[in-house]
Amino acid sequence: MKYPEIQRRPTRQVRVGEVAIGGGAPVSVQSMTTTQTADAAATLAQIRRLAEAGADIVRVATPTKADTAALAEIVAGSPVPIVADVHFHFRRALEAVAAGVHKIRLNPGNIDDRGQVREVIEACRQRGIPIRVGVNEGSVPGAGGDRPLVERMVEAMAGYLEVFAEAGFEDLVLSAKSHDAATCVAVNRALAERWDYPLHLGLTHAGTVRTGVIRSAAALGALLSEGIGDTIRISLAGDPAEEVAAARELLWSLRLRKREGVEIIACPTCGRTTADVNSLAEQVRAALADVRGTLTVAVMGCIVNGPGEAAGVDVAACCGKGRAAIYRHGERLRTVPDNQIVDALVEEARRVLAGQ
Numbered sequence: 001m002k003y004p005e006i007q008r009r010p011t012r013q014v015r016v017g018e019v020a021i022g023g024g025a026p027v028s029v030q031s032m033t034t035t036q037t038a039d040a041a042a043t044l045a046q047i048r049r050l051a052e053a054g055a056d057i058v059r060v061a062t063p064t065k066a067d068t069a070a071l072a073e074i075v076a077g078s079p080v081p082i083v084a085d086v087h088f089h090f091r092r093a094l095e096a097v098a099a100g101v102h103k104i105r106l107n108p109g110n111i112d113d114r115g116q117v118r119e120v121i122e123a124c125r126q127r128g129i130p131i132r133v134g135v136n137e138g139s140v141p142g143a144g145g146d147r148p149l150v151e152r153m154v155e156a157m158a159g160y161l162e163v164f165a166e167a168g169f170e171d172l173v174l175s176a177k178s179h180d181a182a183t184c185v186a187v188n189r190a191l192a193e194r195w196d197y198p199l200h201l202g203l204t205h206a207g208t209v210r211t212g213v214i215r216s217a218a219a220l221g222a223l224l225s226e227g228i229g230d231t232i233r234i235s236l237a238g239d240p241a242e243e244v245a246a247a248r249e250l251l252w253s254l255r256l257r258k259r260e261g262v263e264i265i266a267c268p269t270c271g272r273t274t275a276d277v278n279s280l281a282e283q284v285r286a287a288l289a290d291v292r293g294t295l296t297v298a299v300m301g302c303i304v305n306g307p308g309e310a311a312g313v314d315v316a317a318c319c320g321k322g323r324a325a326i327y328r329h330g331e332r333l334r335t336v337p338d339n340q341i342v343d344a345l346v347e348e349a350r351r352v353l354a355g356q
Contacts, residue, residue, distance in 0.1 A: 003255065017080075030233040031241075033058060033240065044073075053245060054244050054245070062085055071084065075100045087110045106134070132172070132173040173200050189223070216234040261292060262349070272302040275301055280319070280342060287342060295352060297313065
């Protein structure tokens, strides 16, 4: 089935190690470690786990000299590009650049001395390292004033970019974040209209997994569907691997990245349903967890939507009273009893993967 494609906003492109951001490159997924960066072994272990989960880029906090001292070891052992998160101390940025990081995250609003910012710019220029320039609601100048927040955030960004323009440095990624989804959408639309730099999308302190995923999907999904956004982080309290899983699912859902592994489609269930659809779907997901190819499996609870869904997926089960019809590529193959549904779906899925 042919679905509409999202038309991406054209932007400049920067490179973070081997990962391209903007300029038509796939939207990349970022996360951030929760370890003490000075503990290189623990940080590397978490970076590797995030990379295995699907993170393209990982950011690490560098508030102290002990943190930047560990960066050379971290960069050397990381399977993905590393971004150094710098806020108040420009020397941490210089140390991170010297250690070989692939990108600097900088909030110029937290560094009062423009000369210090220019030192960071020059160091990054010499190493070919891009800088992400960030504006957060919590640190925007004029907080609490009568002027609209979005207006103040865009104005702050324009002020930050002056020093980069004066230095002739354009290897930039912009970000503007708020915990509020509507503000996030509005301010990033404004940035996209005014500048052609690639945009990093995300909400600050979005929340726990339960609430943060929804809040982030509301904002990022709206922007990405308009073609706005070149790299994303879904910020959640807790295990950062959850951030990566949520971000990848969002990109897969919008077809901005090619899905890897099995996509399970399951009906929401209602009074017509007699099978335990959720249990069946989770059993199929677990049985096919090793799959690295692209496959879509539908578990449907009744005849109303079942046949239609079966026509558009690789493998499907349409459940009825004590039995289910099994489909492959829209063709009805056979009917099996309830206790054979999972085995039948897995069998047909593996046949599809094997090209049978």
